[in-house]
Amino acid sequence: MTAGVGYVSIFLALLCALWGIIAPILAQRTRNERFFAGARAAILGQFVFVTLGASALIYGLVMTDFSIKYVAMNTTRATPVYYRVTGLWGALEGSLLLWEWILIIFSALVAWIYKDRHRELMPWVLMIFSVVSTFFLAVVAFASNPFETVFPVPLDGRGLNPLLEDANMMTHPPLLYTGFVGLTVPYAFAMAALIVGRLDESWIVTTRRWTITAWFFLTMGNLVGAWWSYHVLGWGGYWAWDPVENAAFMPWLPATAFLHSVQVQERRRMLKVWNLSLIIIAFSLTIFGTFLTRSGVLSSIHAFSNGPVGGVFLAFLALILLVSFGLLVYRADHFKEQQQLDSMVSRESAFLLNNVVLVSALFTIFLGTIFPLISEAVAGVPVSVGAPYFNWVTVPLFLLLVFLMAVGPMIAWRRASWDNLRRNFLWPAAASLMIGLVLSGVWIREFLSLLGFTLCTFVVATILFDTALAVLARRRVAGEGIFTALATLARRNQRRYGGLVVHLGIVLITLGIAGSMSYSVERQATLGQGETLAIGAYRIRFEGLRGSEQPTHYRVEGAFQVFNNGHALGLFSPALKFFPNQQSPVGRAVHRSSFSEDLYLILSGFSEIENNRATLKVLVRPLVVWIWLGGVVIALGTLVAIWPFRKDRGWKMEG
Amino acid sequence: MKRTRRFIIGGLVILAALAYLIYGGMREALVYFVTPSELKANEGESKGKFLRLGGMVVKGSLQRDPDGLTYRFELTDGSAAMPIYFRGVPPDLFTEGKGAVVEGKIGDKGLFVASTIMAKHSEEYSPHEQGKESSPRSFIPGEEKKQP
Numbered sequence: 001m002t003a004g005v006g007y008v009s010i011f012l013a014l015l016c017a018l019w020g021i022i023a024p025i026l027a028q029r030t031r032n033e034r035f036f037a038g039a040r041a042a043i044l045g046q047f048v049f050v051t052l053g054a055s056a057l058i059y060g061l062v063m064t065d066f067s068i069k070y071v072a073m074n075t076t077r078a079t080p081v082y083y084r085v086t087g088l089w090g091a092l093e094g095s096l097l098l099w100e101w102i103l104i105i106f107s108a109l110v111a112w113i114y115k116d117r118h119r120e121l122m123p124w125v126l127m128i129f130s131v132v133s134t135f136f137l138a139v140v141a142f143a144s145n146p147f148e149t150v151f152p153v154p155l156d157g158r159g160l161n162p163l164l165e166d167a168n169m170m171t172h173p174p175l176l177y178t179g180f181v182g183l184t185v186p187y188a189f190a191m192a193a194l195i196v197g198r199l200d201e202s203w204i205v206t207t208r209r210w211t212i213t214a215w216f217f218l219t220m221g222n223l224v225g226a227w228w229s230y231h232v233l234g235w236g237g238y239w240a241w242d243p244v245e246n247a248a249f250m251p252w253l254p255a256t257a258f259l260h261s262v263q264v265q266e267r268r269r270m271l272k273v274w275n276l277s278l279i280i281i282a283f284s285l286t287i288f289g290t291f292l293t294r295s296g297v298l299s300s301i302h303a304f305s306n307g308p309v310g311g312v313f314l315a316f317l318a319l320i321l322l323v324s325f326g327l328l329v330y331r332a333d334h335f336k337e338q339q340q341l342d343s344m345v346s347r348e349s350a351f352l353l354n355n356v357v358l359v360s361a362l363f364t365i366f367l368g369t370i371f372p373l374i375s376e377a378v379a380g381v382p383v384s385v386g387a388p389y390f391n392w393v394t395v396p397l398f399l400l401l402v403f404l405m406a407v408g409p410m411i412a413w414r415r416a417s418w419d420n421l422r423r424n425f426l427w428p429a430a431a432s433l434m435i436g437l438v439l440s441g442v443w444i445r446e447f448l449s450l451l452g453f454t455l456c457t458f459v460v461a462t463i464l465f466d467t468a469l470a471v472l473a474r475r476r477v478a479g480e481g482i483f484t485a486l487a488t489l490a491r492r493n494q495r496r497y498g499g500l501v502v503h504l505g506i507v508l509i510t511l512g513i514a515g516s517m518s519y520s521v522e523r524q525a526t527l528g529q530g531e532t533l534a535i536g537a538y539r540i541r542f543e544g545l546r547g548s549e550q551p552t553h554y555r556v557e558g559a560f561q562v563f564n565n566g567h568a569l570g571l572f573s574p575a576l577k578f579f580p581n582q583q584s585p586v587g588r589a590v591h592r593s594s595f596s597e598d599l600y601l602i603l604s605g606f607s608e609i610e611n612n613r614a615t616l617k618v619l620v621r622p623l624v625v626w627i628w629l630g631g632v633v634i635a636l637g638t639l640v641a642i643w644p645f646r647k648d649r650g651w652k653m654e655g
Numbered sequence: 656m657k658r659t660r661r662f663i664i665g666g667l668v669i670l671a672a673l674a675y676l677i678y679g680g681m682r683e684a685l686v687y688f689v690t691p692s693e694l695k696a697n698e699g700e701s702k703g704k705f706l707r708l709g710g711m712v713v714k715g716s717l718q719r720d721p722d723g724l725t726y727r728f729e730l731t732d733g734s735a736a737m738p739i740y741f742r743g744v745p746p747d748l749f750t751e752g753k754g755a756v757v758e759g760k761i762g763d764k765g766l767f768v769a770s771t772i773m774a775k776h777s778e779e780y781s782p783h784e785q786g787k788e789s790s791p792r793s794f795i796p797g798e799e800k801k802q803p
Contacts, residue, residue: 116727206754341658360669364676381687382687382688383686383687384685384686386686387684387686389681392684394685397676432672524743526724615724
């Protein structure tokens with residue numbers, strides 16, 4: 001019954017989506033305005049039916065309706081209700097439906113917010129949404145149907161991957177999907193602008209906040225993924241350059257490039273083709289990411305099983321690239337009259353360089369990710385590209401990016417004079433060089449981390465210096481106090497100050513990565529009861545093992561008393577969880593964070609529970625916590641950038 | 656004209672730097688994937704090369720030294736078996752009779768010294784096994800679990 005409702009809803013939504021594609025074309029052909037209204041109605045229809053379909057699946061999951069195969073595969077009677085709901089994105093079929101649902105929510109929001117504006121563009125914007133939605137609905141309906149039924153109905157389900165039973169896993173996929181889907185908004189506007197041939201800046205200005213929002217979700221999705229990897233996977237790391245991590249990270253790079261380069265177009269009317277290309281690439285990469293994740297072409301911890309879905313995604317990807325770049329070429333005559341770059345020392349060229357670096361990073365990561373495929377297909381030689389490749393190529397690029405983060409926001413437009421350079425950079429550069437020198441004398445020996453830390457202080461110094469000057473100016477002009485002045489500045493130029501706060505967040509993340517990559521220490525040993533393991537300033541004493549029956553699994557805990565320089569830090573209990581349906585246990589690492597370093601304990605094995613012998617792996621990873629704090633700062637900065645301060649304008653996207 | 660030339664030169668410099676980065680990275684980190692039979696066939700050539708070796712952990716071959724951290728086992732692809740030496744903590748899913756991928760080099764006496772073990776992961780699970788115990792008394796990765 002539930003399955004029937006769901007499946008029929010998907011079909012009805014698919015019909016609406018097809019109408020959403022046809023209606024604008026008919027309107028164009030017949031010059032009949034009424035068909036334009038059809039495009040809106042089609043979005044509304046899809047919204048209603050997809051919501052109904054998704055609700056049906058959630059209902060099935062919550063009610064553990066095991067006649068639906070998807071429910072039987074991803075829940076059990078013992079699964080708590082909230083994990084039943086998150087089963088919606090626990091496997092391929094459900095996560096595609098979730099993607100489609102988020103997509104259609106975004107589409108409906110766009111249709112509703114701009115119902116009286118952009119009369120020329122909107123039908124085409126909505127048509128692009130319907131095209132993308134048609135694709136996902138067709139996949140859900142024909143290639144990976146979450147409403148498939150089983151008979152006889154099993155007595156109990158198989159259950160979610162225990163690794164996914166975690167609070168972060170409840171948020172990581174939806175955040176990432178929201179980021180991916182969010183990029184559809186600027187893409188749809190860009191395509192509409194190309195179709196109509198109105199290639200001024202209006203599509204960029206209109207989608208500015210959408211792009212920032214999508215970027216924000218993409219950033220958070222990746223960070224929460226890293227956090228989950230660190231806290232749940234229990235290997236002590238947060239990023240492995242796994243193909244699927246790369247798939248999620250790659251769209252972030254052109255999206256970030258786009259956020260910066262559109263400012264050049266708004267200000268100087270340059271880089272039109274570049275911006276369009278960036279958003280096409282960013283959007284295509286979200287589809288490519290799904291292809292990588294869901295096709296099983298690359299083996300990965302995230303990869304779902306093989307199926308027909310991969311090929312379908314590849315075909316759709318080819319279609320997007322062909323049509324998008326085809327349109328770009330078709331409208332080539334619109335891009336002739338361009339402004340010229342006045343000087344290499346200017347904000348334009350800093351942003352341009354930032355784009356070059358981001359796209360280079362994208363290219364190298366892309367190459368490393370698909371190289372095994374190329375090698376296998378062309379030369380027949382199976383190879384793998386390890387994490388050292390990605391670290392080697394991206395570290396210099398990201399360091400350059402950190403440097404540009406200091407320069408870009410402060411350097412003058414068009415042509416920076418010596419005076420401008422001296423005023424903005426002399427003191428910050430001097431200060432950061434001093435700090436760099438001190439650091440090199442005190443404790444930092446490795447060149448790359450020293451460079452990283454110095455560049456980070458340079459960014460912070462430029463931001464503090466610039467903001468301090470601006471606050472002083474407001475004090476002089478308006479007599480405001482420091483906090484009022486800061487508030488006024490942020491409100492008057494929210495994109496700039498929001499952006500600077502985001503930069504501070506990126507600096508914190510850079511610090512965290514540099515510290516934890518270069519200065520981690522790791523030890524492992526098998527301990528008998530009462531024996532200790534020393535690592536750095538820590539001493540870890542093994543107290544014993546304890547087994548306990550849990551609702552969904554059997555849990556074996558090791559108890560470890562931890563001392564730091566003789567001070568007791570308390571009892572740590574890393575565990576192994578044995579699930580009845582699983583071959584191997586799932587590790588549960590524990591860690592203690594402080595601003596300077598994390599202590600990370602992994603129980604990797606034990607023998608003879610009565611005799612109490614356990615194998616323990618311990619890591620000391622400096623500065624990791626700053627990665628997560630950086631995420632919080634980025635969130636704050638994004639809020640400053642998109643907050644609708646001026647109430648009378650509401651959610652009007654021009655900011 | 657001068658401007659165009661400058662852009663072309665700049666572009667070439669950037670491309671060269673990028674090509675160098677990629678080349679250097681690939682040289683460092685490209686790992687060839689071999690099977691035990693391929694490795695046995697070219698044992699001389701493969702010596703000293705960092706490789707990724709995939710196969711099945713031979714049942715009954717897994718030994719753990721008393722220190723708890725040193726493992727010896729054999730990987731097979733059905734026609735040849737390669738002895739492996741590993742010191743460290745293998746991943747949770749590593750066990751006898753299952754697929755595993757190891758990274759490392761051939762050391763002395765034809766022993767493959769692994770620096771990393773990767774078990775084959777999958778988000779699909781084996782179906783419920785009836786009567787399988789769920790409260791183990793020991794867990795040593797790879798060892799048969801003892802009955803309570």
